[in-house]
Amino acid sequence: MVPANDSISMGNPKAFLTVPRKEAGYRPINDRIYDFGEVEQTLNSSDRRQQASRCMDCGVPFCHWACPLGNKPPEWNDALYRGDWEMAYRLLNATNPFPEFTGRICPALCEKACILNLTEHEPTTNREDEVAIAEHAFKENYVRAQQTERNGHSVAVIGAGPAGLAAANELNHRGYSVTVYEANESAGGLLRYGIPNFKLNKSVIDRRIALLEEEGIRFVYGEHISTDALPEGFEAYVLATGTPDARDLKIPGRELKGIHLALEMLAQQNRVLAGMEFAKEDLVNARGKDVLVIGGGDTGSDCIGTAHRQGCRSVTQIEIMPRPVDGPEDPQNPWPNWPRTLKTTSSHEEGCVRRWNINTLEFLGEDGKLTGVRVQEIAWQPNPDGGRPLMVEKGEPEIIKADMVLLAMGFLKPQHPELPSNVFVAGDAASGASLVVRALASGIKVAEAVDAFLSR
Ligand SMILES: Cc1cc2nc3c(=O)[nH]c(=O)nc-3n(C[C@H](O)[C@H](O)[C@H](O)COP(=O)(O)OP(=O)(O)OC[C@H]3O[C@@H](n4cnc5c(N)ncnc54)[C@H](O)[C@@H]3O)c2cc1C
Numbered sequence: 001m002v003p004a005n006d007s008i009s010m011g012n013p014k015a016f017l018t019v020p021r022k023e024a025g026y027r028p029i030n031d032r033i034y035d036f037g038e039v040e041q042t043l044n045s046s047d048r049r050q051q052a053s054r055c056m057d058c059g060v061p062f063c064h065w066a067c068p069l070g071n072k073p074p075e076w077n078d079a080l081y082r083g084d085w086e087m088a089y090r091l092l093n094a095t096n097p098f099p100e101f102t103g104r105i106c107p108a109l110c111e112k113a114c115i116l117n118l119t120e121h122e123p124t125t126n127r128e129d130e131v132a133i134a135e136h137a138f139k140e141n142y143v144r145a146q147q148t149e150r151n152g153h154s155v156a157v158i159g160a161g162p163a164g165l166a167a168a169n170e171l172n173h174r175g176y177s178v179t180v181y182e183a184n185e186s187a188g189g190l191l192r193y194g195i196p197n198f199k200l201n202k203s204v205i206d207r208r209i210a211l212l213e214e215e216g217i218r219f220v221y222g223e224h225i226s227t228d229a230l231p232e233g234f235e236a237y238v239l240a241t242g243t244p245d246a247r248d249l250k251i252p253g254r255e256l257k258g259i260h261l262a263l264e265m266l267a268q269q270n271r272v273l274a275g276m277e278f279a280k281e282d283l284v285n286a287r288g289k290d291v292l293v294i295g296g297g298d299t300g301s302d303c304i305g306t307a308h309r310q311g312c313r314s315v316t317q318i319e320i321m322p323r324p325v326d327g328p329e330d331p332q333n334p335w336p337n338w339p340r341t342l343k344t345t346s347s348h349e350e351g352c353v354r355r356w357n358i359n360t361l362e363f364l365g366e367d368g369k370l371t372g373v374r375v376q377e378i379a380w381q382p383n384p385d386g387g388r389p390l391m392v393e394k395g396e397p398e399i400i401k402a403d404m405v406l407l408a409m410g411f412l413k414p415q416h417p418e419l420p421s422n423v424f425v426a427g428d429a430a431s432g433a434s435l436v437v438r439a440l441a442s443g444i445k446v447a448e449a450v451d452a453f454l455s456r
């Protein structure tokens, strides 16, 4: 039982000794791979509060430092532990504008930096606590539109991904009249047209956008804005246009039918789920196919989960870099830093051959259609000149049979022309491909800079 009103100042200082970390876990594989519903389950509220009780007053909470938003898990976990869900939401929302997003898809940098991760490798469940607090807040209707007095200034935000939304939200709350221009037909950026529904249901984005609109933010869709023709009538601009260019693999055979950039599949699948129709010949669908995902990161993992749900025959994921160390500790990047250890996602658990140190040489095909990929096992050797490690071949090339390839090798960092002093860049457009939590933090920081610029 969780005491509802305890006098202890922060969490329960003994709970970490008696209450083990408990994750809600995923829906069973043989249930979840037949639909695109969210895979993660939820704990009941008593268990959730018990998990929150494990967050103690640890002196120097490294979670604050690790979270790019500067979220304060000890504060809201304490309120949650005490059963004050509304206070928990207020504390969480003080630093995080959209905890319903990060609570679902943040890799939880804070948990890796948790003191309980250092000692027991059983950190507090901040991310899950975060989404539980956010969902409770929406359910109980204390996430309400706030009306702010206008300050007479107007700002345009270009791009409605997490960075643009965070900047627009912050500026709106500071009294600016904000218009968001978005090239796509709906808001969300990669939240909507990248991250699969099984990680983030799109109704969660719709709910937030409705609130932002109610608070006075204007959204203009289907407008691709160029930096040399910014919309007129605004005193400042926030460019939050993300990383539009995916890294391609221009090797022999690239023109064959069946080779796609990851987002061609992921964005289309999310649009199909939103009710959009595509001609059969335009569908990027893995049904009945042997799929090869090139790129061992998170985008590749999302391709695997999507291919399973589309009914693929098999999935293999290859990566040119070596296999990361097995966790939980990474001697090269020790606590409280993010450990670069092997990550096995819910999509990997659903079935996938994973290989590392594999270079891709050539796409092979018949009658213009992909049939396989010639690959080469390699090794990385230290560079005697001290530069990047050297790639050396190991053994003979081999062929991986595939009739679909998904290229998930990251995105090019955008280059911007010299911009006027009233144009500010936020999110992935500024940093290169990163994380939602960093895009949110960047959007807020840029909004503060715009405010300072227009308040001179
Ligand atoms: C497949 C995939 C899965 C991911 N999974 C995760 C995850 O689980 N957790 C996590 O933290 N991060 C994840 N990320 C990374 C995360 O989605 C991004 O870091 C984040 O969305 C960046 O936010 P942003 O607002 O800077 O850019 P984006 O989300 O890319 O948004 C940019 C927006 O600008 C619009 N735009 C671009 N150019 C113009 C223009 N000229 N005019 C008007 N509009 C324009 C785009 O249409 C888009 O809506 C994932 C990324 C991918 C690709």
Ligand code: SF4
Pocket (backbone or CB within 6 Å): 066, 067, 068, 069, 071, 072, 073, 096, 102, 103, 106, 107, 108, 109, 110, 111, 126, 127, 130, 437
């Ligand atoms: S946003 Fe991510 S890093 Fe920050 S507190 Fe939430 S889960 Fe942790």
